[in-house]
Amino acid sequence: MQEKGFVFPYFHSIKKYIEFSFGENGFGEIDFGEIDFGKIDFCEIDFPILTEITDFQDTVKNEEKKLVPIEIDLLGKCGKNILLLGECKFKNSPFDKTEYEKLMDKIKFIPANQPLLYIFSLHGFTDYVKENAKNCKLISIEEMYC
Numbered sequence: 001m002q003e004k005g006f007v008f009p010y011f012h013s014i015k016k017y018i019e020f021s022f023g024e025n026g027f028g029e030i031d032f033g034e035i036d037f038g039k040i041d042f043c044e045i046d047f048p049i050l051t052e053i054t055d056f057q058d059t060v061k062n063e064e065k066k067l068v069p070i071e072i073d074l075l076g077k078c079g080k081n082i083l084l085l086g087e088c089k090f091k092n093s094p095f096d097k098t099e100y101e102k103l104m105d106k107i108k109f110i111p112a113n114q115p116l117l118y119i120f121s122l123h124g125f126t127d128y129v130k131e132n133a134k135n136c137k138l139i140s141i142e143e144m145y146c
Helices: 008-017 097-107 127-132
Strands: 020-022 028-030 052-061 067-078 081-089 116-121 136-140
Touching (some): 097 127
Parallel strands (some): 116 136
Antiparallel strands (some): 052 067
């Protein structure tokens, strides 16, 4: 049985140790049983090890004490600590200023101490987002399938 996991952030650092192929569904496939993790220098990986990856949906009180729903597409934890937050936009236009500002508003309600912020976008990012999202890793479709 093949083990599956979230390896995108690690891929560039471990690809020299593995054989990677695209499956019939177009997604990358890795046989984890063949990876010799003893050979991997995890010090060269600038990304936390995550023990749980999920999404986040909740209703919170905003500054005006009104209940508002929030949703985070990707929430990565190591134990109880939230280390990564991500937003995924797969639409026919670039991730824009409005979406970026909404994301920044939502993450204020997440109990995390300086998490890594990742934004995945099918059609890239507007110039505003590229210039202002210095605290985020912007990932285009090309980078997902490099």
